[in-house]
Amino acid sequence: MTDLERKIYRIIYNMSRFRKNPTMDDLKRKTGKDEAAIRKAVKNLLSRNELEWDKEKREWQFK
Template sequence: MTDFERKVYRIIFNMSRFGKNPSMEQLKRKTGKDEQSIRAAVKNLMRQRTLSWDKKKEKWKV
């Protein structure tokens, strides 16, 4: 896991603990990166099975 992936993971983890899903705008603001970089990091985390999306609850499983 790269530093950027770890940063995205921690943001999603911390926000999901309080029942919130971070929006793309929030992730852009907190990371300072563009949408393409964030999407690539999230896809990689999902490939590694570190993150998953629960379709029924519409929340991240961390």
């Protein structure tokens, strides 16, 4: 896991504990990266099954 992936994972995890899903603006502000880099990191986390989006509950699931 790269530093950016680890940072995004922690941001999503910590915000979801309080039932709030981070927006792209939240992730851009907290990481200092652009949208393309964030999307790539999230896709990598999803492809390695470290994150999963539950469509019914509309929340992140962590492995």
